Amino acid sequence: MLPRKPYFLRAMHQWIVDSGSTPYMVVDVNAADVEIPPGYAQDGKLVLNISYEATNGLDLGAEAVQFDARFGGVSRHVRVPMAAILAVYAHESGQGMLFDAEGEPQDGEPGGAAPDHGGPKPGKKPTLKVIK
Numbered sequence: 001m002l003p004r005k006p007y008f009l010r011a012m013h014q015w016i017v018d019s020g021s022t023p024y025m026v027v028d029v030n031a032a033d034v035e036i037p038p039g040y041a042q043d044g045k046l047v048l049n050i051s052y053e054a055t056n057g058l059d060l061g062a063e064a065v066q067f068d069a070r071f072g073g074v075s076r077h078v079r080v081p082m083a084a085i086l087a088v089y090a091h092e093s094g095q096g097m098l099f100d101a102e103g104e105p106q107d108g109e110p111g112g113a114a115p116d117h118g119g120p121k122p123g124k125k126p127t128l129k130v131i132k
Contacts, residue, residue, distance in 0.1 A: 012097050029041040037071045
């Protein structure tokens with residue numbers, strides 16, 4: 001069977017766009033082959049706006065997400081392998097999907113904005129928080 005993560009990512013992206021919201025993606029910048037402009041990550045994570053308005057040439061491929069975007073007014077190429085994508089969510093509502101280490105959706109309800117990667121806490125559901 002093919003990996004499910006690219007399909008979930010594309011479906012969530014389309015659902016968020018169709019709902020009139022802005023899709024954001026949380027990236028593990030320390031994962032292999034991540035290509036992002038330096039200086040924008042915090043605590044090893046980067047939150048990227050992956051809306052059609054914020055990106056040029058957005059490609060939600062089977063192996064990676066790629067696009068060009070402006071950082072500090074300068075156009076830069078971004079490439080994020082599927083393994084480095086931690087979550088996708090709607091900026092306005094925080095609804096979205098977290099991915100586990102194998103790229104499968106995590107159990108629990110989506111919510112918030114950027115995952116709390118401090119490790120699982122017994123009895124607590126995964127949550128997201130906005131990182132700016």
